[in-house]
Amino acid sequence: MKKRVLILFSIIPFIVGFSVAYFQGKPKNQTAVFDTSNIQPTDTIILSNNGNIYKLNKNRASQITHNQNLIEPIALGNAIAAIKKTTNYSSLLLFDQSGNKIKTLFNGNSNNIDTMSWITDPAVNSTQDRIAYVSDKDKVFTNVPDNALYVLNLSTGKSTNIAKPDPYSGGIAHPIFDPSDKNIILYDYYQYDPKTLMPYSAIKQFDNASGLITTLTYENRNAYQASFSPDGKKILFLERNGDSNNVALCIADFNNNSGLSNIKTLAIGDFAYPEFSNTKWHIYFLQAQGNKGYNLLTGTVYKNGLNNIRTIVSGNTLLGNSSYSVIRNTAR
């Protein structure tokens, strides 16, 4: 009798141990958790999470769109523009505050797979009458498949080609307008080093007033994803750091005549898309902890580093590509 009890008693922890090992190895479904109290009172953030757009301020997080598979949202006055990406093309759509579609700003669907287009990385200027974006829409004419840089005039609905890519090298990405000078656009320009055949990115500056393109960073920096401070005097950007998944989050002074100076590394980690707050010295960024999706965090630039780092969206559900933007209060 005693033996039977002993065997029965030992089977239970054995089964529990087996089950624990089974469930520990299974990937877990993550859901986003919002802690908006860490957002600066000056800021409103538009965010894409699982294809739904949310508006976040210090007091609340409200969902604007439902099940429309939207990414890369930007504010356009009281409306929101966002990219809808499908298997073979993407489009730029405009929504009102209730999430109702107002109109299509760019349609990538030509109904023929060979002439369909991608549109990526929309950015609005300070006067809210132009949207910069990158696209492969002219590939049939240029015979270059990579994304080129365009500016869409919202009054006329016409797009102008601003910069061409280095052919077959990755193309152009992530344009941003200087909030203090609407003629200035910065963008990432991908190319191969002709000697090592290693790809790298340079941040370039386009001046619409002069038509000049200036290179701000070179191969040694391998820099990308720049963003302006509200006064246009500083930029944040990322710098690739060897082969690892860690990148450097950098800050620099910007002058549209003399380029970048006083470049400092604030932190090293699995970062993406840093953006300035409307409150001085505060920034937002995406960061992954380990092999997971991304969270939205905020921090304060202090001396040569970041402190007071806090989480706004946790749950590792955000995409590493631009899934949020900070609405600027400095529209001119």
Place this chain on the structure above:
Amino acid sequence: MQEINTRQKKPFFIRLLIVIFLTVVCFFLGYSAYYLNSLQRFIATATSQHITVKTATNITPLLNQTNILLLGSDNDQKFTGNPLTQTMMVVHIDYAKKEIDMFSIPRDLWIRMPDRKNYGKIDQAAEYEGIPSAIKVVEQTFGISIDHYAWVGLYGFIKSINAIGGINLQVVHPVLDNSYPTDINSSNPYGYQRLDIQAGMQHMTGGEALQYVRSRHEDLIGDFGRTQRQRELLLAIKDTLFHSKSSLLKIPNIFNSLRGQIKTDVSPAFSLQLGIFLLRNKNIKIKQFTLSPPIYSSIGNSIDGQSIVVANASNSAKLITQIFGKNAGQVTFNNLLNVQGIAR
């Protein structure tokens, strides 16, 4: 005569301690049983194609070093017979120096086929006798000893990445592809789709990671760009699996997912030994090499019109010497010099 029971009952707290101890032991036995069960079932399928190839008589295995040949094939529903090995990479581990070299072999490298008079692309060797031919061609062309191999097909690749919960990757430049094959779980395996993978840090599923490392269209450096992305992915997998000891909890799940999807002769003991080595040397120096143009090769055409990579024998031999030692370099030079069948 009546037997007298002289045994005394143990105090309560001693009995309680024994019960707790046995409970913990049973718990860990159950926990371990799951790991062992997963491992045993994985090995039963993974090692179904055990291969011993040591064809080159002048090659001796190196002490304190291991060469593992990683092979990848497009084994989708379009193909029958032995698939080509579009991905060929030798991972050279030097335990004493604590260094790892990753040497990608261009799939279009034009070589003399082992035991045959004809010339061809190195990835075609596997068409003859499968993996043994692929191992043989690498050993004979470069004069190195392959100690172990691991082969994975498209579905196995997707499952392995999904099993570790996806992968965080630094996409070094945007990848646009207007004719990526739709040959995975598709009603039309000869169809194509468009790809747009943006630059920067991203968390990818197995399917997305496959697109990233498999796409080779629209790239200035063609297949070399693809091998570069494959090495990036391997580094990211290494970082993921050996970032912390908690990652080891995922191992049974990985084994379960890969059952029947991978072929290898790597033993559980060697896997464990390698895992411990990588855990202890998280910041191990990893160098990447390939026979890229213009220094180590040039892009050309074969007489029958195929686009091929022609090695610069002298420079390639120097690179192989640097990675695998002097003898290997000499064999490489002899084998890559004066290859025939190239349109001049």
